[in-house]
Amino acid sequence: MVTGPFPPLAFRDTAAGKPNPGAWREVAETDLDLARVTGAATAAMGQVVRLQVIVLDAGCRPVPGAQVELWQADTKGFYNHRNEVRVTADELDPGFGYWGSGRTDDAGRLTVRTIVPGAYPASSSWFRPPHIHWSVQGEGHAPLTTQSYFDGEGLDGVQAIRAHNDADRILNYRDGFEEGLRGKALEDARRVARAELVARFAVPEAGEPTGQVVLRLGKGA
Numbered sequence: 001m002v003t004g005p006f007p008p009l010a011f012r013d014t015a016a017g018k019p020n021p022g023a024w025r026e027v028a029e030t031d032l033d034l035a036r037v038t039g040a041a042t043a044a045m046g047q048v049v050r051l052q053v054i055v056l057d058a059g060c061r062p063v064p065g066a067q068v069e070l071w072q073a074d075t076k077g078f079y080n081h082r083n084e085v086r087v088t089a090d091e092l093d094p095g096f097g098y099w100g101s102g103r104t105d106d107a108g109r110l111t112v113r114t115i116v117p118g119a120y121p122a123s124s125s126w127f128r129p130p131h132i133h134w135s136v137q138g139e140g141h142a143p144l145t146t147q148s149y150f151d152g153e154g155l156d157g158v159q160a161i162r163a164h165n166d167a168d169r170i171l172n173y174r175d176g177f178e179e180g181l182r183g184k185a186l187e188d189a190r191r192v193a194r195a196e197l198v199a200r201f202a203v204p205e206a207g208e209p210t211g212q213v214v215l216r217l218g219k220g221a
């Protein structure tokens with residue numbers, strides 16, 4: 001899916017000499033606990049969730065050491081980014097991290113602690129449902145930029161998402177367009193694609209619901 005206007009530039013633009021050249025509010029942290037910011041007087045506003053993330057290769061095998069980046073809106077639906085024209089820096093949540101990064105472990109996994117993002121208007125007639133942006137790079141694999149959604153939250157808008165993502169692999173999986181896959185292989189691909197698209201909430205864990213996110217990389221060039 002598209003990167004969109006709010007990627008955390010620091011992850012790619014270290015030559016700019018600033019920690020977060022695209023940010024409204026300076027947040028030095030890029031760890032995987034977005035719901036807590038070191039030194040902040042308050043915790044993040046909103047519903048805290050834990051996301052158990054696994055990165056798979058094209059053959060659905062775990063990818064250890066993959067670099068995973070995520071960014072998302074706060075509970076009010078605002079990004080920490082200069083392209084976010086609806087707010088100023090002092091209107092953002094000082095207790096929220098807005099982005100994070102980390103590497104998968106030997107089993108291809110990592111855990112993110114964050115909050116459910118707010119929906120925000122993408123046009124005069126449509127609100128984007130709550131979603132998290134992901135960028136994943138694993139050596140020897142094609143990089144992946146995608147977004148995950150929350151079960152039961154606004155997949156009604158999928159046609160509008162499609163309009164902005166003609167080449168989207170996940171949506172195409174859902175339509176069975178994956179090239180060369182038949183029978184069980186196609187069903188497996190659809191199952192993985194479904195997991196990519198939707199973070200599913202499971203049994204609450206210490207008061208914080210847990211979701212699963214599967215990020216599947218394509219074959220390397």
Ligand SMILES: [Fe+2]
Binds near residue numbers: 004133
């Ligand atoms: Fe977004």
